[in-house]
Amino acid sequence: MASVTFDHLTKAYADDVVAVNDLDLLIKDSEFLVLVGPSGCGKTTALRCLAGLEEITDGQIKIDERVVNRVPSKDRNIAMVFQSYALYPHMTVYDNLAFGLKLLKTPKQEIRRRVEDAAKILNLERFLDRKPRALSGGQRQRVALGRAIVREPAAFLMDEPLSNLDAKLRVQTRAEILRIQQRLETTTVYVTHDQVEAMTMGDRIAVMRDGVLQQVGPPPELYERPVNKFVAAFIGSPAMNFATVHADQGKLKMGEQLLNLSGSRAKIAEQRHGKQLEIGFRPEDLEIANGTGDGAVSFPANVDVVEYLGNQELLHAQVEGNEIVALVASDRKVQVGDKVEFTIPNDKLHMFDPETEESLVPTG
């Protein structure tokens, strides 16, 4: 177990593509950190730099206090789970699990004990004599995890390990990985593009975009207080609604609609009087007005699509030229074509600078 530090890490390729730009991030001992972002945001590159599979251009990577910039992968004492599993096809499951230990010249009995322990944790005992081609996708994934576990490394690196599994198995394996991590308390860096995985698994989440770290924090912090529009849009499902408004003497004007504000939001609108603003609100924060929404922002909207989800429904509605989505309890029986008054609690309204896209709401 160890801490991992990315100290101003930069990785550029020969053709001037900067994959990771000045990444500064400390991953604490025993922490489960999820690196998340869209394709090409540099999350996998950062992980591969930590693994020693890519040379870094600038900055430092430290495992505990040791700088590992020039340390080969084999000497970093970290284990990696690949998206493709990368099991050795010519070896049995047992040999796959034991491979790393054999290279370390671990005594045979110790190897057997550790492999059997890992197999027990992962429910692989029956498959130890099989070759990988005789296993299902989920079983192969567990072998790949087992290969990381048996080595008892300083850190686990996981590169989208669930993306080749079907939806049901993905949910199961997600829980399994969490259980193992909590049990072993091994520092884990987990890369994914799936924000649901990030939200459910990470102690902290680091959101990346175009090689730049946008925000890092526990899932509730990113969800409730995103530092910019990108993080706000990326975290949460369904995604946050956005609309362009004008600040007008402590109020906001959305088309012809005037939105009343209070508290810190009203103060921001006052400061920005006469200027454009971008507001954001989450579908699940929208409520259908029932006359008691004191201090809430409210506006009417025309519902044009209703998606029934069981206990909830997704209402797609038009308001002053903006399409918004609301996630509400499904007992209201809203019909297509209805005009509905929506309210948002004042403190759930996010405000962004339209140029820098930075959040204007204090995030502290």
Next chain:
Amino acid sequence: MATRAETARLAQPRTFSERLVGWVTRSPVHIVLLAIAALWLVPTVALLVTSFRPRSDALSSGWWHVFSSHLTLANYSQVIHTGGMGHAFLNSLYITVPATILPLTLGAMAAYAFAWTRFPFRDTTFLIIVALMVVPVQTAFVPLLKLFRENGHLNTEFYGIWLAHTAFGLPLAIFLFRNFFITLPKDLIEAARMDGASEFAVFRRVVIPLSVPALASFAIFQFLWVWNDLLMALIFVSDPSKQPMTVKITQLLSTYAQEFHILAAAGFLLMAVPLIVFFALQRYFVQGLLAGSVKS
């Protein structure tokens, strides 16, 4: 949608007449293939039959009279003991086995470096090595022989011919292996490195076991090439006691010019080992030629 039984029925003619039609339609291809195979085999069968016939029969009638003459092992006995083919057979082995293993080992190591490690001018170096395949062997004979003579008379030992065959076999080996190794999944190599494997361990424990078809097909090529080689043996093995079977047969040709049965036995002895090697490894040979062509 057709059921499985229906599909099977459609794929395979059921009645006798349907089967007959099917066979007649396909038979021209079969007949042509059989004819080519038979034609190809005639010289070998002739050699084999002649090698077992006594001198009188071999000189008086053709090999196809095999059923009217008795067969004997005397030709083999003569060629092995008095003709010196037994000793030459061992020489052939001494030359061929190292001259196959050396380029196989060195080629695989070099190919691994070209496929999976990074160093300056890697691809340029690889291109130059591949380009060496177009250099005709003959152009290098004089300078090589001079080099061997001036450096410890390598041509009087087996080392000279081992080195020469290795040198000429390496470009093909490196080309073939590198192109095979590069098709192995990158994740597999990286997983082994993460598991703590050194480059040599990755090579030995992951790359080599997964590349047996490519290695086997090159081993067959190189073995047959060296075993059947006459030219390089004539030039690089100057000691008569170290000459291989190919050289010995040319000598027998001048001694026993009219003695077909002796020459046939010698010739078949030369062929026996390549046949055994080929049949033992032919499974890999076919796989190896197809290797990398289809994504598995």
